[in-house]
Structures are given as structure tokens and as C-alpha cells.
Amino acid sequence: xxxxxxxxxxxxxxxxxxxxxxxWPVEALxxxxxxxxxxxxxxxLIIGCGASFQPIPSGLKDGLREKGVVLEWxxxxxxxxxxxxxxxxERDVAAALIxxx
Numbered sequence: 001x002x003x004x005x006x007x008x009x010x011x012x013x014x015x016x017x018x019x020x021x022x023x024w025p026v027e028a029l030x031x032x033x034x035x036x037x038x039x040x041x042x043x044x045l046i047i048g049c050g051a052s053f054q055p056i057p058s059g060l061k062d063g064l065r066e067k068g069v070v071l072e073w074x075x076x077x078x079x080x081x082x083x084x085x086x087x088x089x090e091r092d093v094a095a096a097l098i099x100x101x
Contacts, residue, residue: 001100002099003016003080003097003099005021006021008021012027012099013025013026013027013096013097013098013099014095014096014099015037015040015094015097016083016094016095016096017042017094018087018094022039024036024096024097026096026098027098027099028050028098029054029057029098030057032049032060032096033057033060034059034063034064036096037096040096041094042069042092042093043069043070043091043092043093044069044070044072044086044091044092044093044094045069045072045093045094045095045096046072046073046074046083046094046096047072047073047074047079047097047098048074048075048076048077048080048095048096048097048098049073049074049075049079049098050098051075051076051077053073053074053075056071056073061073076098076099077100079095080095
């Protein structure tokens with residue numbers, strides 16, 4: 001799958017920030033770790049966990065909270081839409097989006 005972000009196509013999973021989009025080497029839920037999200041410093045992190053809602057990996061929410069990051073967890077489609085809304089509201093937001101088929 002690819003994402004179209006600010007007019008540019010990105011193949012695979014991505015980390016999206018207001019000013020840039022980076023490749024994110026995560027293809028499945030089990031690969032989402034605090035380390036894979038180490039570049040995120042936003043107040044709100046939206047994670048798109050794939051094609052359908054899945055449970056949050058153990059310790060992820062608490063680990064992000066310790067860094068001062070609020071986690072919003074949802075399927076990738078909803079995460080993409082929510083990121084756009086929060087960005088339009090000029091919130092300090094980032095998104096980690098797992099590519100889906």
C-alpha cells in the first residue's frame with residue numbers, strides 16, 4: 001500500500017509529522033515498539049494499527065505517557081482522517097501508519 005501525503009506518494013508504513021513524512025519499518029502490529037517510535041516528540045500520537053482495530057501492545061500506552069505523549073489508537077483509515085483533522089486544528093500531532101493491503 002502507499003499513502004498520498006501532501007501530494008507525494010509514500011510506499012509502505014510511514015511516520016507523519018506536520019513538516020515531513022518518514023518511512024517506518026513496521027509492517028505488523030507486533031513490530032510497534034517504543035523504540036520504533038523514538039523519533040516522535042508530539043503531544044499526540046495517532047497510531048493506525050492496520051486494516052481493522054487491534055488491541056494495543058502491552059506497555060506501549062504507558063511508555064508513551066511517560067514521555068509525555070498521548071496515544072490515540074485506531075485502524076489506519078481512521079488514523080489518517082483523524083491526523084488531518086488535528087493538523088487542521090494546529091494541534092501538536094504525529095501519526096504512525098501501518099500500510100494495509
